[in-house]
Amino acid sequence: MSKYHFLLTAILMAFFANSCTYTEKVRDGATAIEVKQYAVAVDMLQKEYEKSKSRVEKGRIAYRLGEAYKNLNKGEQSIRWFKIAYDNQYGWEALKEYAYALKQAERYTEAARAFKDLGIEIGSPYEYRREISACEIALGWQELKPEFEIELLPFNTSKAEYAPALYPNGRLVITSDRFLEKGEETYNWTGNAFSDLFIADPQTGQLQPFGDPVNTPDNEGTAVFNANLTEMYFTRCFGGGKWGEDRCKIMRSVKGSGEWMPAEPLPFQEENVNYGGPALSADGQVLYFSANHPDGWGGHDLYTSERQPDGSWGLPKLMTRVINTDQDEMFPFIDQDTLYFSSRGHTSMGGLDIFKTYKLQGGGWSSPYNLKPPVNSGADDFGFVIDYSLPKADDEVLFAGYLTTRREDGAGNDDIYRFVKRKLPPEPKKEEPEPQEVAYKLLLKGYVLEKIYEVPNDPNSVVLGRKPLSGATVSIKAGRESKTVEVGEDGRFEMELDWGQEYNFLASRQGYLKNAADFSTQGIGKDPNNPVQEFEIEIVLERIFFDQEIRLENIYYDFDKWDIREDAKPTLKELARNLELNPDIRIQLGSHTDCRGSAPYNQNLAQKRAQSAVDFLITQGIDATRLVAFGYGESEPEADCICNRCTEEEHQINRRTTFKIIE
Incomplete structure (x- = not known):
């Protein structure tokens, strides 16, 4: 997919990348990838790959070559290098890119097989079932006479x-x-x-x-x-x-x-x-x-x-x-x-x-x-x-x-x-069956899921995907009516829906935070060409990690400041929503600074930042007694760098906010 697609996808995803001009000479393939100089990266990485000696190094370079060719819109080359990366122990990321590259190249049989392998690799065949189905359907479409x-x-x-x-x-x-x-x-x-x-x-x-x-x-x-x-x-x-x-x-x-x-x-x-x-x-x-x-x-x-x-x-x-x-x-x-x-x-x-x-x-x-x-x-x-x-x-x-x-x-x-x-040629006439009254239905399949972490007991590690969570219950409200259902071993529940109705779902399980989802049948018409319409919803439950810091993404502070930036508010609002859904938990909001400045000064600054996050949650209706602010100062940096050699990006990483459930 193009990077400039607001216009394809910044509508889709806000807009593109950093507009600062990169003036230093690119000296290696990794830097060329980082600054989006993909054509330059290809030549450099090819030479680096030929000189590499270990499989791990070859896998890392091959993955970057796949990235470069993908962004140059050269699908077959990207497929080749993602496959080489996976064969050289780069891991599930390479297999994922390989599967999607095969699908985009319309090599659907191979793509379906790669998605199946990917599901096994991350421990959840559920995660890519739609992709496998889409590949099988696309194969059939290719055989149709084009309109x-x-x-x-x-x-x-x-x-x-x-x-x-x-x-x-x-x-x-x-x-x-x-x-x-x-x-x-x-x-x-x-x-x-x-x-x-x-x-x-x-x-x-x-x-x-x-x-x-x-x-x-x-x-x-x-x-x-x-x-x-x-x-x-x-x-x-x-x-x-x-x-x-x-x-x-x-x-x-x-x-x-x-x-x-x-x-x-x-x-x-x-x-x-x-x-x-x-x-x-x-x-x-x-x-x-x-x-x-x-x-x-x-x-x-x-x-x-x-x-x-x-x-x-x-x-x-x-x-x-x-x-x-x-x-x-x-x-x-x-x-x-x-x-x-x-x-x-x-x-x-x-x-x-x-x-x-x-x-x-x-x-x-x-x-x-x-x-x-x-x-x-x-x-x-x-x-x-x-x-x-x-x-x-x-x-x-x-x-x-x-x-x-x-x-x-x-x-x-x-x-x-x-x-x-x-116009398509007319189809051969078939004997018309006797007209029957159409039975219209709306069917919903709901799935309760949990995240799969790369490091199973570390919620700050990479999320590999989701898998069904058995043993959960789902409370369902529709107007004045309500009921509770239990999901099966596959994490699924099914129900028939009424027309023109709003539904609210609240899923829960011991040891997990509750989560909610909504579904509306408002505006769904009775389609004679598709009388039985099926829909899906997914509700992901987060496992409770007591007394363990979890990083809140996209909450950063400007240097020497403690006010909540606009780009931090959506994350804090989502945290407030989770607290509303789980009224029995208390959390600590922790704040970390970078290493610049004295330790006492940074401790005070961190406390102010943590308190700012707490104050924001209070404005969202969260009871102050459920919130504790704690400033860590510079005592627990996340970026592994010597202070006077840290880049501005590494300093920004260290200026972070976390939360942990304390009861």
Whole structure:
């Protein structure tokens, strides 16, 4: 997957990597990987591999070569080197990368076998069961007669071209990170320019910048226009910090005196949430978009907003669970009553796949339908738009349009293709069975899981995956009704759901922290093509490690400061949620400083930092008697470095906050 995909995935995942320029000369392959100079890394690592003597060293270098080729979009080479890394004892990480690389290369039989081996390796066949199933399904899809034809457009280059939007006179407005002019600043994650909007002619291949004031030094992309071309909506990612720190917002620009005016973010957008991929209904009254809001179903979800009588946009509404999953849904395109979008959560052929759903007569949306190959592939497929103005070559053509994909047979990066949808030949007539009344059902499979740690009794070690947890009970509330069920040996419980109902689940087991999940059947329609719809939820329980420090990720403090930064609040809010679900536990919030400054000063600073975390939890409604603040100062550094030789990153690691359950 491309790194610059807000616009593919910073919608998906906030935006990219560090924007600081790396000026020192790269002297080894590991550093080249770290600073994203993958082409440089390949040459260095090849030489280092030839000189390496031990299997462990060979495995480590081979894994980095796999990483480099993966980011250069050279799938077969990445497969080869991840396999070499695994064979040379690099471990489960190499096997995982190998399995996903095989899937993206559409080598599904080998991928399914690798995923099966990976499940055995980490101790949980459960973890990759969906991937194995998806590989088997994709194999069957490859045997079907294709409904679409696709062709690469002439303006694609080795840079990124993606997310086409329809524009007058047969033109497109696309997103690209190609350079506008020589000497332009480079965006270090990609090694290319910051992304901008361009006007492209699919027939001639000519391209020109969309221009000021829409394009700025920030990243712009994924545009959409209203029918009379007086409004445009697009995504802009502000900032340039580490991955996850940029904030992506949907911008609106209006045309005044024939020119596009400076864009403003839509007012309903919240801080610390990424928005992107806007789409408009034909009448311009409904806006579709994606956002990674914490109140969503998981990952990036699709939302709608309705235009108000005063022309403003109403508060976002989360789309139904039949569309949104616990993974990513994004890049919507609405065609009358049919919604096209890309998803990782529904069964896909590799990365993002393009799906369609339509509004049902009785309300709600139909079950999403995978468009299958050649529209979808093992790569990321997204940015699907229909252009009814395109001429039809013959009467068998239903419609045509454009999509984005990142396949190895393209121009070398994300590329835009033209597609044509044709009529399929009629199937042989079958004797029609007598019509029967359709029995509609909604079935839910729930799983209670626990994490698998690389070091079994160390909750700060790497999480290898999850496995089913037997012996748990689940309390279920739906309206005024409630019941409790016990999960089986496979950690599973099953139930039939009512239509238009909200469900709350609370799972518990002795020795574990309770955890909750929600599920809603609101907006799920009765689909005659899929009368029995099945859904899944997963509830992960954390084992209780008494009197053992557990690091709280993403809670850092600025040098010589103790206030809670904005980027720390989501983690502390999640901790507050866990404390609410487990009212019988007390915790100690611990704070550690780096080694700069005197020991007494650092002790005092650490105490202030720990107290700041406690005070924040109190503002979230947690009883102060359940919280203890303790400052460790510099006494227990995590980074293994001599103080005057520690890097700024190592100092930041030492400025950490932890918690431990004390009763």
